[in-house]
Structure formats: C-alpha cells, structure tokens
Amino acid sequence: xxxxxxxxxxxxxxxxxxxxxxxxxxxxxxxxxxxxxxxxxxxxxxxxxxxxxxxxxxxxxxxxxxxxxxxxxxxxxxxxxxxxxxxxxxxxxxxxxxxxxxxxxxxxxxxxxxxxxxxxxxxxxxxxxxxxxxxxxxxxxxxxxxxxxxxxxxxxxxxxxxxxxxxxxxxxxxxxxxxxxxxxxxxxxxxxxxxxxxxxxxxxxxxxxxxxxxxxxxxxxxxxxxxxxxxxxxxxxxxxxxxxxxxxxxxxxxxxxxxxxxxxxxxxxxxxxxxxxxxxxxxxxxxxxxxxxxxxxxxxxxxxxxxxxxxxxxxxxxxxxxxxxxxxxxxxxxxxxxxxxxxxxxxxxxxxxxxxxxxxxxxxxxxxxxxxxxxxxxxxxxxxxxxxxxxxxxxxxxxxxxxxxxxxxxxxxxxxxxxxxxxxxxxxxxxxxxxxxxxxxxxxxxxxxxxxxxxxxxxxxxxxxxxxxxxxxxxxxxxxxxxxxxxxxxxxxxxxxxxxxxxxxxxxxxxxxxxxxxxxxxxxxxxxxxxxxxxxxxxxxxxxxxxxxxxxxxxx
Ligand code: ATP
Ligand code: MG
Numbered sequence: 001x002x003x004x005x006x007x008x009x010x011x012x013x014x015x016x017x018x019x020x021x022x023x024x025x026x027x028x029x030x031x032x033x034x035x036x037x038x039x040x041x042x043x044x045x046x047x048x049x050x051x052x053x054x055x056x057x058x059x060x061x062x063x064x065x066x067x068x069x070x071x072x073x074x075x076x077x078x079x080x081x082x083x084x085x086x087x088x089x090x091x092x093x094x095x096x097x098x099x100x101x102x103x104x105x106x107x108x109x110x111x112x113x114x115x116x117x118x119x120x121x122x123x124x125x126x127x128x129x130x131x132x133x134x135x136x137x138x139x140x141x142x143x144x145x146x147x148x149x150x151x152x153x154x155x156x157x158x159x160x161x162x163x164x165x166x167x168x169x170x171x172x173x174x175x176x177x178x179x180x181x182x183x184x185x186x187x188x189x190x191x192x193x194x195x196x197x198x199x200x201x202x203x204x205x206x207x208x209x210x211x212x213x214x215x216x217x218x219x220x221x222x223x224x225x226x227x228x229x230x231x232x233x234x235x236x237x238x239x240x241x242x243x244x245x246x247x248x249x250x251x252x253x254x255x256x257x258x259x260x261x262x263x264x265x266x267x268x269x270x271x272x273x274x275x276x277x278x279x280x281x282x283x284x285x286x287x288x289x290x291x292x293x294x295x296x297x298x299x300x301x302x303x304x305x306x307x308x309x310x311x312x313x314x315x316x317x318x319x320x321x322x323x324x325x326x327x328x329x330x331x332x333x334x335x336x337x338x339x340x341x342x343x344x345x346x347x348x349x350x351x352x353x354x355x356x357x358x359x360x361x362x363x364x365x366x367x368x369x370x371x372x373x374x375x376x377x378x379x380x381x382x383x384x385x386x387x388x389x390x391x392x393x394x395x396x397x398x399x400x401x402x403x404x405x406x407x408x409x410x411x412x413x414x415x416x417x418x419x420x421x422x423x424x425x426x427x428x429x430x431x432x433x434x435x436x437x438x439x440x441x442x443x444x445x446x447x448x449x450x451x452x453x454x455x456x457x458x459x460x461x462x463x464x465x466x467x468x469x470x471x472x473x474x475x476x477x478x479x480x481x482x483x484x485x486x487x488x489x490x491x492x493x494x495x496x497x498x499x500x501x502x503x504x505x506x507x508x509x510x511x512x513x514x515x516x517x518x519x520x521x522x523x524x525x526x527x528x529x530x531x532x533x534x535x536x537x538x539x540x541x542x543x544x545x546x547x548x549x550x551x552x553x554x555x556x
Contacts, residue, residue: 304525
C-alpha cells in the first residue's frame with residue numbers, strides 16, 4: 001500500500017495506541033479491517049472509518065487493512081452492494097491488496113466455534129419465543145431471569161443445534177445463546193443470542209444455511225481469524241466490547257484482537273443512516289444511490305468531488321472519542337480548497353442576459369487569450385475565447401438602480417469583461433412586463449485583454465460568453481439536501497418533509513466552447529451519466545461560499 005496519505009495532524013488516540021503497541025513489542029505491525037455490511041452504498045461516514053483503518057495501516061511498515069464484508073444477514077445483502085463498495089473504496093484511493101474477505105466464507109468455521117462453546121457448556125439452545133426472551137432479559141435496573149432451557153446438557157444442545165442447521169425447525173423456534181450471566185449489569189452479557197434460524201437464501205451461500213450467526217459472534221471471530229490487531233469501531237459498540245472479549249476468550253485460538261471505539265461522523269444538513277438513505281432512494285426523493293445530493297461516495301463522485309478532498313476532510317475532522325456534529329460547511333470548504341488548486345477557470349453564464357456592443361462591427365469576431373489559472377497562468381496555459389458583438393452576461397451582474405456597494409454593470413457604468421474589454425452600459429431594453437431583456441453597451445477598443453492604456457480603473461469585472469459561439473448547456477445546481485440542520489431529529493420518516501426544495505435547481509445556461517472539449521469543467525463537472533457532446537449537462541460541484549452562513553445568519 002502506498003504512503004500517499006500524508007497526514008497533517010499529530011497522533012490521535014488510536015494511532016497513539018498503535019504506536020505504543022509497536023513500542024512495547026505487543027505487535028510487530030498493525031492489521032486493521034474495514035467491515036461494511038453489503039446492504040447499501042457507502043457514505044461519507046464510512047469514509048471516516050475507511051481513511052482511519054486504511055490510513056493507519058498504510059503508515060506502519062508491514063501494515064495492512066483488510067476489506068471484509070460482514071455479510072451474515074441473508075435478508076438485506078446483495079452483490080450489487082459488494083461491487084459498489086469495492087469501487088468506492090478503490091476510488092477513495094485505498095487498496096486491500098489480497099485481503100478481501102467475506103464473513104460468509106467463515107460460516108463453517110463459525111459453526112465449529114459454536115459447537116466448541118456448547119461442548120464447554122458455554123452456550124445452549126434456548127426455545128423461548130422472541131417475546132419471552134425479551135421479557136426474561138430484565139431491564140437496566142432489574143436483573144434478568146434464567147431461561148428454563150439454560151441447563152440443557154451439552155449432548156442435548158449439540159443435537160438440537162445440529163438439527164437447527166439441518167432445517168428441521170421453523171424460524172424463531174430455537175436460538176443458540178451464550179451462557180454468561182442473566183444478572184450482568186451490562187445487558188449485552190445477559191446470555192446474548194449467537195445464532196438464529198432464518199430460512200432465507202443468502203446472496204453468496206444460497207440455501208446452504210438456514211441458521212445464521214449474529215453480528216456479535218461473527219465480528220470478533222472474523223477479526224481473530226484474520227489476525228486483526230486493532231479492531232476499530234464506532235462508539236455505539238462500546239457495550240459490545242465485553243461480549244467481543246468474552247467470545248474470543250472462550251473459543252480455542254490464540255489470537256486476541258483489541259476493539260477500540262471512536263466517535264462516528266455526524267454531519268448536519270444530511271442523513272447517513274442506511275435505512276434513511278434507502279427511504280430516500282426507494283421513495284424517489286432522489287434519483288438513485290449516486291444522486292449528487294446524497295452523502296454517498298457514489299453521489300459525491302458523480303457531483304465532481306475528488307477523493308483528495310474527501311480524504312482531506314477526514315484528516316481535518318480527526319479521530320476522537322467524543323461524539324459531535326460536524327458542520328456541512330467544513331466538507332464544502334474541503335471541496336472548495338481542493339478545487340481551488342485544481343479547477344481550471346472557464347466561463348459559463350447560468351442566467352443569461354443579452355448584451356449588444358453597439359460600436360463593435362456586426363461582421364467581426366476575434367479570439368482572446370484567457371488563462372486557465374489566473375493566479376498561475378503557466379500551470380495550464382491559455383485558451384482562446386471568442387468575442388463578438390453580442391454576448392451574454394449573468395443577469396445578476398447588472399442592476400438598474402444599484403445600491404452603494406454594487407460594483408458591477410449599471411446604466412452609465414463602465415466594467416471590465418474578463419480577459420476582453422471595458423464596456424459601458426448606454427441603454428436598457430425592457431419587455432412589456434418591465435423586465436430587462438437586453439443591454440446596449442459601447443466598448444473601448446483600447447482596452448483589449450482587459451487593461452486600460454491610460455490607467456483608467458473600473459471596479460467590477462464580470463464574466464461573459466459570446467452569444468453566437470455559446471454552447472447551451474443544462475446546469476444542475478446542487479445544494480444541501482435538507483433545509484434543516486438536524487433533519488432526522490424527529491420521528492421515523494419526518495426527515496422527508498425537511499428536504500430542501502432548492503436542493504436541485506436546473507438551469508439553461510450557456511458555456512464557453514472549451515468546456516465541452518475533453519476538459520475538466522472547473523467548478524462544474526460533466527455529469528458522468530447524462531452528459532453528451534450534443535447536449536451538455538454539468539453539475540455544480542459545490543454551492544457558493546457561505547451562502548448557507550448568510551441564510552443561517554438571517555434566520556437568527
Ligand atoms: P447503518 O447503521 O446506517 O446501517 P452501519 O454502521 O451499520 O450503517 P456498516 O456497513 O456496518 O454500516 O459500516 C461499516 C463500518 O463503517 C463500521 O465499522 C462502522 O462503524 C463504520 N461507520 C458507519 N457509519 C459511520 C460513521 N457515520 N462514522 C464513522 N464510521 C462509520
Ligand atoms: Mg452495521
């Protein structure tokens with residue numbers, strides 16, 4: 001694995017633990033894993049876990065991160081998700097090398113571990129119903145009650161467990177439970193379920209199994225079998241740690257991974273739980289898992305966000321044990337900072353207003369040189385932009401009656417057309433509704449390239465596109481999916497009603513010709529699904545800086 005993950009921050013608490021374990025000789029290297037369940041697409045929260053697991057392993061000689069599909073739940077898992085997850089992890093810039101694993105490949109071994117627990121009298125088949133099991137479990141303040149089946153003999157349990165496997169019983173008839181302590185203060189330790197019966201085909205093992213291991217049983221033993229040194233998971237698994245350790249201590253096998261919990265990423269103005277993402281996708285509220293408004297990796301990629309900016313975001317938020325909510329603006333800023341370095345500046349007009357240059361000859365046009373990187377022209381050189389008598393400018397770059405701080409075009413006012421000429425507005429044409437439909441201007445031929453020979457200054461510089469050369473394009477202005485910072489703080493599906501009605505505005509824009517060549521589109525990204533040379537479609541990668549800060553400020 002390459003070491004391209006340059007981190008700027010110091011050691012977080014997990015990297016410190018890893019460093020200590022190497023220093024003390026407890027481990028010779030670090031083996032981590034990223035363990036998604038293939039029941040949905042990856043999102044930016046997963047990116048935090050991916051950059052932590054793969055990043056940490058990449059920083060240590062001999063380190064390795066495994067990609068393991070945690071696929072012990074037949075009902076919701078699918079190969080489509082496996083493929084999507086692999087694609088996304090690779091795209092983020094990480095490599096599992098030979099270490100691709102599936103928990104479902106361990107089913108036979110896991111069964112063997114369960115048998116060994118039964119033989120050691122540490123697990124039993126319980127025949128209470130789901131409802132009864134819940135009742136017997138007690139509450140946080142009250143101890144549970146032993147199941148009447150708790151004292152079955154090992155021989156009885158082995159027989160029943162084998163018959164569970166062979167398909168003799170219906171779903172829910174029996175479960176396999178660990179025999180720990182029904183009075184344990186930690187509820188997870190009150191004889192937790194290890195296996196359940198599910199007569200459902202599994203996307204990889206088909207009908208081979210009708211009993212499936214529970215997450216808590218599968219996860220720790222998969223870690224142990226793969227020799228994972230540091231098993232990193234999110235804080236909600238803190239109470240599962242005792243069970244994790246109990247299981248690996250009680251099955252034969254020398255390797256003991258250590259579970260360490262960190263705070264999950266919470267982001268405002270979005271939702272990340274898979275259940276909610278599925279609801280958005282299946283309810284048709286977005287166009288699919290790769291809708292550019294979703295926090296999914298596939299959506300971010302389609303919008304034009306780069307893997308570098310996602311990694312840099314994860315680096316900025318860091319890793320800690322305290323839960324918090326990260327502001328969406330931080331992600332947007334990471335995207336902008338990355339684009340700022342990489343995005344060539346080209347011109348497009350989202351809301352075109354026609355400008356006629358009265359003193360420019362009708363039969364003429366010319367080509368002007370425009371640098372792709374105004375602050376660093378040699379970086380990518382110049383392109384030719386055509387100029388002619390009729391142009392489009394952005395409607396909001398003109399005001400008939402401008403307030404004090406508006407420096408762009410207005411009647412009688414002179415501004416610079418970027419890379420072109422100074423123009424002065426001499427007349428305003430309106431339609432019957434009184435809306436401005438066309439501006440008449442004069443240009444100063446002495447200002448070619450945007451410099452005045454006499455040192456005359458203008459305060460405003462605006463962008464433009466030559467009307468006869470302009471390429472019409474659909475531009476999709478994506479914005480935050482939710483208008484509320486905490487869309488899912490309410491009940492169940494309430495979050496749907498907080499969808500931002502302007503999360504997608506589609507505009508008919510005009511863009512300069514060069515944008516349609518095989519050029520990365522600056523702050524606008526050619527939509528990988530819908531764009532064609534004949535009918536260009538661009539996605540705005542990130543909304544204008546601080547537009548939300550202003551909105552938030554106003555509502556206070
Ligand atoms: P959900 O609860 O929405 O179904 P999940 O956490 O169960 O998501 P998994 O596929 O099990 O999804 O997650 C794989 C890994 O990614 C786990 O180790 C999990 O802890 C981690 N992960 C998931 N969401 C986040 C998040 N928001 N921040 C950091 N890590 C996350
Ligand atoms: Mg999970």
